[in-house]
Amino acid sequence: xxxxxxxxxxxxxxxxxxxxxxxxxxxxxxxxxxxxxxxxxxxxxxxxxxxxxxxxxxxxxxxxxxxxxxxxxxxxxxxxxxxxxxxxxxxxxxxxxxxxxxxxxxxxxxxxxxxxxxxxxxxxxxxxxxxxxxxxxxxxxxxxxxxxxxxxxxxxxxxxxxxxxxxxxxxxxxxxxxxxxxxxxxxxxxxxxxxxxxxxxxxxxxxxxxxxxxxxxxxxxxxxxxxxxxxxxxxxxxxxxxxxxxxxxxxxxxxxxxxxxxxxxx
Amino acid sequence: xxxxxxxxxxxxxxxxxxxxxxxxxxxxxxxxxxxxxxxxxxxxxxxxxxxxxxxxxxxxxxxxxxxxxxxxxxxxxxxxxxxxxxxxxxxxxxxxxxxxxxxxxxxxxxxxxxxxxxxxxxxxxxxxxxxxxxxxxxxxxxxxxxxxxxxxxxxxxxxxxxxxxxxxxxxxxxxxxxxxxxxxxxxxxxxxxxxxxxxxxxxxxxxxxxxxxxxxxxxxxxxxxxxxxxxxxxxxxxxxxxxxxxxxxxxxxxxxxxxxxxxxxxxxxxxxxxxxxxxxxxxxxxxxxxxxxxxxxxxxxxxxxx
Numbered sequence: 001x002x003x004x005x006x007x008x009x010x011x012x013x014x015x016x017x018x019x020x021x022x023x024x025x026x027x028x029x030x031x032x033x034x035x036x037x038x039x040x041x042x043x044x045x046x047x048x049x050x051x052x053x054x055x056x057x058x059x060x061x062x063x064x065x066x067x068x069x070x071x072x073x074x075x076x077x078x079x080x081x082x083x084x085x086x087x088x089x090x091x092x093x094x095x096x097x098x099x100x101x102x103x104x105x106x107x108x109x110x111x112x113x114x115x116x117x118x119x120x121x122x123x124x125x126x127x128x129x130x131x132x133x134x135x136x137x138x139x140x141x142x143x144x145x146x147x148x149x150x151x152x153x154x155x156x157x158x159x160x161x162x163x164x165x166x167x168x169x170x171x172x173x174x175x176x177x178x179x180x181x182x183x184x185x186x187x188x189x190x191x192x193x194x195x196x197x198x199x200x201x202x203x204x205x206x207x208x209x210x211x212x213x214x215x216x217x218x219x220x221x222x223x224x225x226x227x228x229x230x231x232x233x234x235x236x237x238x239x240x241x242x243x244x245x246x247x248x249x250x251x252x253x254x255x256x257x258x259x260x261x262x263x264x265x266x
Numbered sequence: 267x268x269x270x271x272x273x274x275x276x277x278x279x280x281x282x283x284x285x286x287x288x289x290x291x292x293x294x295x296x297x298x299x300x301x302x303x304x305x306x307x308x309x310x311x312x313x314x315x316x317x318x319x320x321x322x323x324x325x326x327x328x329x330x331x332x333x334x335x336x337x338x339x340x341x342x343x344x345x346x347x348x349x350x351x352x353x354x355x356x357x358x359x360x361x362x363x364x365x366x367x368x369x370x371x372x373x374x375x376x377x378x379x380x381x382x383x384x385x386x387x388x389x390x391x392x393x394x395x396x397x398x399x400x401x402x403x404x405x406x407x408x409x410x411x412x413x414x415x416x417x418x419x420x421x422x423x424x425x426x427x428x429x430x431x432x433x434x435x436x437x438x439x440x441x442x443x444x445x446x447x448x449x450x451x452x453x454x455x456x457x458x459x460x461x462x463x464x465x466x467x468x469x470x471x472x473x474x475x476x477x478x479x480x481x482x483x484x485x486x487x488x489x490x491x492x493x494x495x496x497x498x499x500x501x502x503x504x505x506x507x508x509x510x511x512x513x514x515x516x517x518x519x520x521x522x523x524x525x526x527x528x529x530x531x532x533x534x535x536x537x538x539x540x541x542x543x544x545x546x547x548x549x550x551x552x553x554x555x556x557x558x559x560x561x562x563x564x565x566x567x568x569x570x571x572x
Contacts (some may be wrong), residue, residue, distance in 0.1 A: 002385045004443060008400050009350060013543050020409045023418060033563065069296045076293025084294050088294055091301065096494050097495075098305070099378040099551050101524050102544040105531045106311035107304070129300025136297060161289050180383075181449045190393035197532070208395045215399055230403050244391050256450065 008241075011169055012036070012234035019230050032231070039232035045217040046202045047235065051210035054120070055216045058206065059096030059188040060153035061124040075165045078149065089140075095133040101193070108197055122198040123191075135180045138258060142176030143169055144220060179258030182251050188245055207240055315541035316362045322535055333542035343543065345518050346526035349434065353522065354501040362493055365445040369452035370482075372524045383453070390446030398510040401440045402427070405511070426514055430519035437507050439522055448493050455489035456482070490567050495558055502551050523547055 006026070011019060012035055015027040020023040031115070041047040076082075077089050111122045131137060149174075151164045170177070201212060214236055219228035248255060291298075303436070316333055318324035336341050372383050404411045405426040411425040426436040463481050472480065483490075505524040508514055514521040514529075527547065531540030 001389060001443070004389070004404060004411070007404065011403070022409075022414060024409075024411070024414050060550060065322060072292050073297045076290050080284060080290040082523025085290060085294075088298070091285075092297065095301065097304065097499065097555065099499055099503055099548065101307040101505070101527075102548040102551075103305070103312065104314060104528075105540045106308035106536055107312055108307055108531070109315070109322075109537065126300065126304050128296065129304060130297035133297075135370055161293070168356060186391055188394075190391075190394050191394070208393055211393075211395045212401065215402075215510070230406075230409075233399050234403065237399045240396045241392050244393065245388065248388065 006017070006189075009238055010235050011230060012238045013260070014231055016229065016231050017224040025038050035235040036239065039214070039235040042214065042232065043069070044217065045214045046205070046210060048207065048210060048214075048239070050203060051145070051205050051207040054204060055189060055206040055208075058120050058123050059185055062127050062188050063184050065124060065127035065183055066131035066135055066180060067228060069099055070135035070180060071139050071170060071177065072165065073130050073136045077136065079148075079164075080161065090208075092133045096137065102265040104193070111198060117198055118200040118204060123188075123194050125192045128195060131180075135183070138180060139176050141175065142173050146172050175200050175254055175257065178251060182247060183258060185247060187215050189244060200247035210239065211236055211240055267283065270322045283465040300348045307399065312544060315538050316545060318538040320537040326538070328439060329538065331383045333538045336539065337542060338548065342518065342521065342526060346521045346523045348387060349519065349521050350502055350504070351524040352433060353438060353504065354498060357441045358434075358494070358501050360446050361437070361448060361497060362490065364442060365449040365493075366452055366490070368445070369449045369456055370399070370478075372449070373453060373456040375508060383450075387446035387450055390448075392444070393430045394506040395510065397440075398507055401443075405436050406439070428516055430517045433512050433516060433519045440511075441504075448497070451493060452486070459485050474572060487566045488568060491558075491562060494562065495555060498554055498558070499551055502547065502554075 007024075010024075010026060010253075013031045014025065014035075015030065015031065015032050018025055018028060040049070045261055077092070078083065079090070108117075111117055116122050116125075134204055152167055154164050166242060181210040190208060192208045194210070196212075197208075199205055199209060202210075205213065215233055239249055271447045280343040315326075317328055317330060318326040318334070319329045368386060372379060372386065385539065392400075395543055407413055407423055407425045407428060410426070416423055424432055426432050459482065463485070467477050467481050482533065503524055504522050508520045509528070510521040514525050523543075524547070527540055527543045528542055529538050
């Protein structure tokens with residue numbers, strides 16, 4: 001399991017000629033850090049800092065959208081009683097099972113009609129509408145673990161539901177919100193299909209799309225013509241993985257809790 | 267305020283129950299709007315598109331059932347269906363069994379176990395593009411890790427990505443690297459099984475095999491079921507590996523369904539035909555889900571019947 005990782009990192013630090021060596025070196029000699037700057041600002045392709053900037057913008061807007069919208073809906077499902085609530089919650093669960101890829105053509109048509117193609121809007125705006133069924137589900141589960149008495153006390157003091165949501169539930173739900181924030185970051189950072197469909201100009205590309213373009217630029221398809229620069233490709237891939245791994249290690253305990261909550265009924 | 271209250275009460279909307287309903291719907295309104303805009307509108311569009319010939323540029327033209335009739339004469343459609351079915355039939359069961367046994371191994375209380383759990387989990391959060399580039403290198407016939415391993419033990423090299431019969435197995439092998447999420451869900455399920463069941467089984471003289479078959483598997487069956495359903499739904503939607511590593515080749519051996527759908531829509535600009543393809547995929551996935559719920563669902567053991 002760890003072997004492909006080690007292979008990726010080790011190859012990213014090898015001199016181009018040592019890539020072809022058999023048996024392969026585990027620890028590169030000499031270690032060639034220069035692969036990283038050469039890969040991330042390569043004359044054959046757009047420099048990666050532009051992709052990083054685009055991805056960061058998309059991810060930040062999406063975080064705001066998901067955290068606000070999903071928690072707001074989740075509060076309704078977790079804490080309020082109203083006609084049709086369970087039916088709507090059933091629809092939340094059902095939409096989690098919808099294979100969204102079957103809607104990619106009509107959704108593209110919709111964005112084309114709105115003239116949103118080659119902008120960040122298709123990758124951000126939809127998240128303001130509920131923030132994803134999965135996140136609503138996760139936060140609802142989390143809200144339900146918070147004692148009702150706190151809210152009741154606030155109600156007696158004259159708080160309305162919006163104030164209870166904003167001032168009592170949200171601060172207490174921090175671990176759940178962090179879990180959702182991590183998932184949103186990883187989904188946004190890793191997403192390939194969305195940017196592939198909706199972004200056309202390389203200066204609007206995300207990191208995922210930029211890495212795919214970089215691969216096309218410096219070979220690696222095993223096709224004839226032009227050398228495949230696996231040293232650069234592994235450096236760029238490693239660089240793309242590092243933020244995800246860092247977030248994972250920094251916030252591991254929230255992360256595992258989130259994964260676990262999704263797998264258990266409740 | 268009182269004017270508003272009067273108006274509301276004249277509509278019968280000022281009772282506590284009505285106000286509760288209004289507040290409830292205000293809270294869930296983002297989701298309701300989302301379903302309307304991003305689900306119902308595209309779904310209706312997909313229905314309309316199925317009967318059109320449209321390249322996104324010139325005006326759409328009504329063609330009746332042409333798109334659906336064309337499906338059955340389209341060899342690439344049948345090929346993509348075959349490839350995706352074969353992939354699902356092998357990758358999903360293999361993944362379920364493998365991640366189950368890894369979870370069993372990792373469900374022990376030895377020192378440093380959390381490091382092993384992390385190592386097994388991490389590949390599943392690696393970006394699909396990065397993992398595709400990495401595996402294109404690992405599977406490379408000349409200087410990839412896999413063939414280096416084969417050569418080290420004296421086996422001949424395999425042209426993983428050039429031979430039609432090896433390309434799909436190669437991508438299945440790659441899929442097994444990303445099993446971490448499934449494994450963690452199993453692990454959570456395993457840790458939820460009370461120790462007393464195992465103690466009771468031991469008193470009855472059960473060995474490790476019997477405990478696995480009579481305690482662990484029945485109690486874990488809801489989790490296995492969850493992973494099975496999610497695994498099948500995800501497997502029918504596989505795209506990135508086929509798009510980036512093999513481009514569907516060699517000889518369409520890895521032409522996954524969604525890759526073909528993507529090409530029909532966005533390479534050949536056949537929007538109507540792509541919509542028809544999407545409906546077929548939707549029917550397949552929903553049909554399979556219903557079948558699994560019907561036939562496998564009844565075998566699930568639920569501890570608390572609610």
